[in-house]
Amino acid sequence: METILIVGGGAGGLELATKLGRKLGKTRQAQIILVDRNTSHIWKPLLHEVASGSLDTSTDGVAYSAHGAKHCFEFQQGQMTGLDPDSRCIHLAPILDENNRVVVPPRSLAYDKLVLAVGSVSNDFGTPGVAEHCYFLDSPAQAAKFHRSLINSFVRVNQPGEQQDLHIAIVGGGATGVELSAELYHVAALARRYGLPRISAERLKISLLEAGPSLLPALPGRISDAVRRELVKLGVEVLENTRVASAVENGFFTQDERTIRADLMVWAAGVKAPDFIRETGVFELNRLQQIIVTPQLQAKGHPDIFVIGDCCGCQQEDGSWVPPRAQSAHQMASLVAGNLQRQRQNKPMKPYVYKDHGSLVNLSRYSTVGNLMGNLTGNSLFIEGRIARFVYISLYRMHQVAIHGWRKGMLMILVEQLNRAVRPKLKLH
Known part of the structure; x- marks a missing residue:
């Protein structure tokens, strides 16, 4: 039986494992194995809500093992550290417990077809002090770590007689930095209801630093301007044209010799494929360490290895690279699912063509703005307010339906709404 190994359980990887499990795993045409270092899935665009405490991973996450049992694929926990394309196997790091004792030793997994969907990590561009002093939001664990520090800071500021406000500096004017800025004001306002009466949005001082001339540089200027105003x-405090030179324990130094004071610092500027991809020495990479692929999303020179999502370097006809977005990962997962089945049937594979359906930026409960690409006219439609908020939420609902199916997806959405009605709106633990 052919083994299809998928590394990475993000938006693209989990959708692909689910599709192949339903098509090939259920009928025992192939063994589908999903590998991820975590045990559950959280949609990456929602990690800023995990960081702020408005989303609880214990109730909103998808357990890989349980999901795999239902959708006919196998889950193995592990972090990929190496690859041997000649013997067709990947190498996984040992799994350690909280006391650094070995639970599972290093091991290797064999494959007939390999799909790399390992996502991306923040790119600190080698800026001194960033790795030591900044929080990152690349995974649920990192988002939870920031959340614990945020709650501790709220508790400190809430003490009687404490006069200092809470200063948070966020580097990166992309979607993560922008959405986190707004979400933090929302949770500061909520904190009053949950035993922290001296916390308010007025005691929160947020600086958002962007090296370029505007926020959201990949989106149209009208959206950037609207987001900035909100x-x-x-x-x-929006600081554009502000490049960070170094980070220290209590803030940033900029290249124009300014000091940005901060109690908490978040780095959300730029992305790259994980370093182990480069360290394998196997693939041809672009400047973001993404694996360069053929039009059919096969790694160049390695027809048995497919690549999807943020780690995929797919160049379009106009020379631009497919952007690392959730919609890209979703489209790639659908194409590779089809191409793997076409290969089995000795049919020609289809090339990947990126379809940009637009972008939306959610500013918590305050506003949502974005653009939708018209399929008929090719024009971009600017939307904001309640309509934009509805469309933004619908993107996540579509992801839920893609991995659970319509019936269970709708039930999960209903349960989620009931949970939101009865549980606290802010996680304080």
Whole structure:
């Protein structure tokens, strides 16, 4: 029986494992194995809500093992550290417990077809002090770590007689930095209801640093301008054309010799494929360490290895690279699922063509703005407010339906709404 090994359980990897499990795993045409270092899945665009405490991973996550049992694929926990394409196997690091004792020793997994969907990590560009002093939001564990520090900071500021406000500096004016800025004001306002009466949005001082001339540089100027206005209205100090030179324990130094004081620092500027991809020495990479692929999303020179999602370096006809977005990963997962089945049937594989359906930025409960690409006219439609918020939420609902199916997806959405009605709106533990 052919073994299809999928490394990475993000938006693309989990959708692909589910599709192949339903098609090939259920009928025992192939063994589908999903590998991820975590035990559960959280949609990456929601990690800023995990960081702020408005999303609880214990109730909103998808357990890989349980999901695999239902959808006919196998889950193995592990972190990929190496690859041997000649013997067709990957190498996994040992699994350790909280006391650094070995639970599972290093091991290797064999494959007939390999799909790499390992996502991306933040790119600190080698800036001194960033790795030591900044929080990152690349995984649920990192988001939870920031959340614990945020709650501890709220408790400190809430003490009687404490006069200092809470200063948070966020580097990166992309979607993560922008959405986190707004979400933090929302949770600061909520904190009053949950035993922290001296916390308020007024005691939160957020600085958002962007090296370029505008926020959200990949999106149209009208969206960037609208987002900037909303953030300034909330109280965010938006610092464009501000490049960080170094980070220290209590803030940033900029290249124009300014000091940005901060109690908590978040780095959300730039992405790259994980370093182990480069360290394997197997693939041809672009400047973001993404694996360069053929039009059919096969790694160049390695027809048995497919690549999807943020780690995929797919160049379009106009010379631009497919952007690392959730919609890209979703489209790639669908194409590779089809191409793997076409291969089995000795049919020609289809090339990948990126379809940009637009982008939306959610500013917590305050606003949502974005653009939708018209399929008929090819024009971009600017939307904001409640309509934009509805479309933004619908993107996540579509992801839920893609991995659970319509019936269970709708039931999960209903349960989620009931949970939101009865549980606290802010996680304080």
